Amino acid sequence: MTTTVIKGGTVVTADLTYKADVKIEGGRITEIGPDLAGDTVLDAAGCYVMPGGIDPHVHLEMPFMGTYSADNFESGTRAALSGGTTTVVDFCLPEPGQSLMDALKRWDNKTAQASCDYSFHMAVTWWGEQVFDDMAAVVGRGINSFKHFMAYKGALMVNDDELFASFTRCAALGALPLVHAENGDVVAALQEKLMAEGNTGPEAHAYSRPPEVEGEATNRAIMIADMAGVPLYVVHASSEEAHEAIRRARQKGMRVYGEPLIQHLTLDEGEYANPDWDHAARRVMSPPFRDRKHQDSLWAGLASGSLQVVATDHCAFTTAQKRFGVGDFRKIPNGTGGLEDRLSMLWTYGVATGRLTMNEFVAVTSTNIAKILNMYPKKGAILVGSDADIVVLDPKRGKTITRPPSSRRSTTTSSRASR
Ligand code: URP
Ligand code: ZN
Ligand code: ZN
Ligand code: ZN
Numbered sequence: 359m360t361t362t363v364i365k366g367g368t369v370v371t372a373d374l375t376y377k378a379d380v381k382i383e384g385g386r387i388t389e390i391g392p393d394l395a396g397d398t399v400l401d402a403a404g405c406y407v408m409p410g411g412i413d414p415h416v417h418l419e420m421p422f423m424g425t426y427s428a429d430n431f432e433s434g435t436r437a438a439l440s441g442g443t444t445t446v447v448d449f450c451l452p453e454p455g456q457s458l459m460d461a462l463k464r465w466d467n468k469t470a471q472a473s474c475d476y477s478f479h480m481a482v483t484w485w486g487e488q489v490f491d492d493m494a495a496v497v498g499r500g501i502n503s504f505k506h507f508m509a510y511k512g513a514l515m516v517n518d519d520e521l522f523a524s525f526t527r528c529a530a531l532g533a534l535p536l537v538h539a540e541n542g543d544v545v546a547a548l549q550e551k552l553m554a555e556g557n558t559g560p561e562a563h564a565y566s567r568p569p570e571v572e573g574e575a576t577n578r579a580i581m582i583a584d585m586a587g588v589p590l591y592v593v594h595a596s597s598e599e600a601h602e603a604i605r606r607a608r609q610k611g612m613r614v615y616g617e618p619l620i621q622h623l624t625l626d627e628g629e630y631a632n633p634d635w636d637h638a639a640r641r642v643m644s645p646p647f648r649d650r651k652h653q654d655s656l657w658a659g660l661a662s663g664s665l666q667v668v669a670t671d672h673c674a675f676t677t678a679q680k681r682f683g684v685g686d687f688r689k690i691p692n693g694t695g696g697l698e699d700r701l702s703m704l705w706t707y708g709v710a711t712g713r714l715t716m717n718e719f720v721a722v723t724s725t726n727i728a729k730i731l732n733m734y735p736k737k738g739a740i741l742v743g744s745d746a747d748i749v750v751l752d753p754k755r756g757k758t759i760t761r762p763p764s765s766r767r768s769t770t771t772s773s774r775a776s777r
Contacts, residue, residue, distance in 0.1 A: 359383050359384050361382065363380065364748065365379045365400065365401055365402060366379065367403065367405045367750060368406050369406075369408075369740050370407065371409065371725070371739065371740050372409075372718075372721040372738075373717060374717070375716060375717065378391055378392065379391065379393065380394075380748065381396055382396075385746050387741065387743065387745075390741075390742060402750050405751060406716065408716075408720050408724070408749045409724040409749070410443065410445065410737075410749050411438075411442050411443035411700065411701050411749065412444070412447070412733070413443045413446045413669055413670055413700060414447040414479075414617070414727045415617065415619075415669035415671045416434060416447065416449075416670065416673075417448065417693065418434040418435075418446075418468070419468055420451060420673065422673070422692075422693070424682065425679050425682070427673045427674055428675055428676050430471070431472040431476070434672065435471075435472045435476065436473055437697045438474050438697045441698040441699055441701055441702060442749040442751065443474065444475060444749070445474060445475040445737055446474060446477075447478065448465070448477075448478055449479050450479070450481060450501075451481045453483070454483060458480055458492035458493065458495070459496070461480075462480070462499065462501075475737075475745075477500075477733075478501050479503040479504065479536060480503070481504070481507070481514070482505070482524045483507070483514050483516065484516070489524075490527055493524075493528075497533055502732060503533060503591070504524060504535050504536065505535075505536040506579075507538045508537055508539050508540055508542055508575045509538055509541070510542060512546075518582065521582050522586060525583055525586035526586045526588075528586070528588050533588075534588075534589055534590075534591055534730070535589075536591045537579040537592055538594065538644075539575035539576040540571050540645060541571045541572075541574050544571050544574070545566055545567055548565070548567075549566045549687075552566055553686065553687075558686055558687055560635065560683070563642045563644075563690065564646035564647070566687075569597035569652065570599060571645075572595075572597050572600045572645050573597060573599025573603060574599075576592055576599070576603040576604065580604070580612065583612070589612070589613035589615070590612075591614075591615045591617065591730065592614065592615065592616050592617065593669070593671070594617060594644075594669070596647075596652065596656070597652045601616060601664065604616040604659075604664060604665065615666050615730055616666060617665070618668055619670055620699070620700045620703050620704055621647065621670070623656055623703075623707065624703055625641065626648065626649055627647050627648055627649050630647070635684070636680065636681075639680040640694070641694060642683070643671070643673070643693050643694045657708075660718065660722055661713060665722075666727070667722055667726055668704055668722045670700050671693070671696070672693075672694075672695055672697040673692070673695075704719060705719065725738040726738075
């Protein structure tokens, strides 16, 4: 078998930074040390050699809000790889009444064109004996995490009794429940009120989902998980209220994990005030972007360890799809992209600004989620025997992300590329 050596770089992991060559054979790391030789030698002088990014929250070609998210496994995983993400975890979404295993077959059929590693979470979108039974079969397939939507009333939302039943089942199976934590009943009521008052534009999406809606649901999910005796993973935690609930639970000794998105860390609610309807609608996602206070809280959580993972929730829609919601913001498909740019944005706004160390960067983009999802040390590590999912990041080579002219408020944002 031929060997490849990444030579002369600085290995950066979640806990160590050191100079070493890395030898790869058959897709695995076989040796780490000085002066290694191989059939192919890649010069990494001046570069950082890090575990490939894992994005645990993507929606590729997902049926949602009357359409399908625009990136599929072909385009989505190419985007991931070009930005240094080598593993994605997508959400398998059963229709109401559909067996989880049937839904999984459908998801398996979507992945033929994938160019990076992938896995699935299973969503629990309804409850019944069939779901109870299927959950064991899903775990038997190696899928050990179950997502629950506390929002999207009338579609994906599950109620508290269903949450408790599913969390209890997760506890029995040794599985990890995930929650989209927003109070779907209150969101629906606020949406009605805003529409009745004539607030039909994309900015009303944000008004209908204030931080309290998220804080309440996060607290509720944590309490229900505690009663069910199971850990909990809170996806797209976007507010100080959600972070506070997670922090408090962890201080009490509960295994509760929080996942901010790169979008919430770097974009704020001002995006919805843009007079260009398309601009604002393209940024409609749930939870919405928030003000600076919330962003600062999320950054602090990543640095202090009360939040563990930075994901994207990549769920891209074209402008034509977003325009389904002209005249009624409730019909704008919820979701934004980020898969290609997560690492470079977090490097620029996290590491280059001093908010995160390089080791913390690796922890929150790769190692922590590998441990939470039982992929470690196959993934998330530079160790002999680990998968050779490696990012070589050249801090001197730039990748520039510019705002479209209509939204350019300060200057161009420039970001260091990971390749
Ligand atoms: O707005 C979002 N986040 N769309 C994707 C589905 C979800 O809620 O994660
Ligand atoms: Zn969600
Ligand atoms: Zn999502
Ligand atoms: Zn791999």
